[in-house]
Amino acid sequence: MTTQDLGANIPTRSTQAGWAEEAVAEAERESPHAGGRIGAEHLTREQQVLERIDRARARKARVKEPRITLSHGAGGKATHNLIEAIFLDAFRNPELEQLSDAASVQVGDARLAFTTDSYVVSPLFFPGGDIGELAVNGTVNDLAMAGARPLVISAGFILEEGFPTDDLRRVVASMAAAAKAAGVQIVTGDTKVVQRGKGDGCYINTAGIGVRERAVELNAANARPGDVVLVSGPIGDHGVTVMLARGELDIIADVVSDTAPLHELAAALLDAAPDTRLLRDATRGGVATILNEVATASKTAIVVDEEAVPVRPEVRGASELLGIDPLYVACEGRLVAVVPAEQADAALAALHGHPLGEGAAVIGRVGDDPPGLVLLKTTFGGTRIVDMLVGDPLPRIC
């Protein structure tokens, strides 16, 4: 029985969703339905779909939400909109426009790399690491991915009233150990304390400066058809570890965070494969997000072989249960590299030669069509598109 049959029983009070009506009107103005456009009749289905998506995507990024929501911090499309429409719009300059992990700064003859990152992980302590180690390694890695040798970093603390001093000692001790292991010094810092309830125990901001001693220009736009895509080890360990450490899931798995400084690994790789196109650490948004950024920036198609992607059985199992895809899960000690085919063997051997790269693997290759797309050959033998993530990788319910 449908609406008509119910007659007088259905509620009469009805309204419209203002935001939806506006969105429809705006789309009609800016990118009308291809089928309704004069001159569009000859387009195939595929052309029509692509044309509409392209035109909708080409619209200037805007933040329509009246307030910041968690989606704006999830690393997906909402984050991109926020950065483009608010930060980039206000700060615009050629260096920032590249939106790379670390900026290039030329001082006299010295070529420097400069980066910053904030850490708000919960819980603060998790198997395999803690927020302090993460904060140092994350900034070291952002510099290393720019091909730079990390030199010095800063540490800013935002502490919540009531935070146990012993916990702070633990965090700081592991920062000191991580800095020593990475060969960097923490040379400046800042401390603020906020009222109880205004922070989550401890937040850390780090900034870092490194020196670019190599003549390499690593950039997502450099990928070329024929290139090879590598990862330095099993993916998703960190994200799954933290999700389970929150204790909300009642799942126990023998998995620890992969947090590690990648500067040595990156240096070994660049020595072996000097024409490496780009390096990225697969943090928030995981390997899938990085590959999408590369495909978009270089206007190439990236084809990934699911069977070749290293994922620990524990991570695969937990991801299956939670309905998430390891390709989107964060790592904190894994890099993605795109290298020319003729240097792929040397690159892989160099990764295998370092303890942090033992699990390295070639996971895919770069093609030319369709441009801007990441495709996955599934273990099952099918194909699918691996798109940018919308919102958080939330578990599905059934």
Added chain:
Amino acid sequence: MRFVDEFRDAEKARVLSARIAELCEPGRQYKFMEVCGGHTHTIYKHGLEDYLPETVSLVHGPGCPVCVIPMGRLDDAIAIAEEPEVIMTSFGDMMRVPGGRGSFFDSNAAGADIRMVYSPLDSLKIARQNPDKRVVFMAIGFETTAPSTAMTVLRAAAEGLSNFSIFCNHVTIIPAIKAILDSPDLRLDGFIGPGHVSTVIGCRPYEFIAREHGKPLVCAGFEPLDILQSVYMLMRQLREGRSEVENQYARVVPWNGNPKALRVIGETMELRPWFEWRGLGFISQSALQVREKYAAFDAERIFSVPGVRVADPKACQCGEVLKGVLKPWECKVFGTACTPETPIGTCMVSSEGACAAYYNFGRFTRERVKEATRA
């Protein structure tokens, strides 16, 4: 991984694929609807359509619990969340869904306390830990999730909790399938039946589909080989001129369902006279509400909700997409106003929705994708 890999064997898939192709009659087009959003997810995640002949297509049905919740109900839930001392709890995939005035995420940002949980029992735990708060569980889903909501109400009653209630939006699958079957512009040859729902209700409730409407239905599991085998079973029925209910998912689905689960649903909930489904409109006897006996746990009775219907924009053609009359890309707002970031209609709301799946995975023709992935 055991119990998973054996259902994703590419070699077996090739064999099934060849058998399906053998059953195709020349010149005939086949359209099957997978009712359940979980199946849609599996189909796209594994690229299952690559194994189907060009003449066999799958239509994505209304079985995504998040997608079918009308915007007005979400506004009601947000109104409850904004009442003093309320903690609203919800499954994660409901958080992003926009209602008439925004989503749970937006409401949270504006000051409401809305928390993600993985089970209604987690909400109960929050209620125990916060005796001075009123904890509400946003109950959604088909017969699959209704038993766990029912069990939670029973447990809350047994514990005598006075600060816990559910906002009941549970829907039932059969009236939705019926609404699709009754549509005059229907273009379907058969159904891939919802496996998880069937673990609760069994296979019998589908018999009218085969008997009265002459359409075969196969209850299917959620691994890619399950679905491929179900397509094969549907094709064989068509070839042999049969229309029956068959059970591919026999390792989990008992023919008569799960009497215990049905009993707890019946104990705590009863059918509503009607309920609005996004994209399908009002369907009589298609949803559940809390029984009078458990009124103390019924958020609809405890809080006064606005109950104002929010109409989908006229340009939105989700109804036609759900019935298989329109392909997603043929809708007037697909890809322009309606995108996964700002979904206008139900089919774009979650990754299990037909339009979202098409937007994310179906942008390019199969031939072009196949060509691109050829080694």
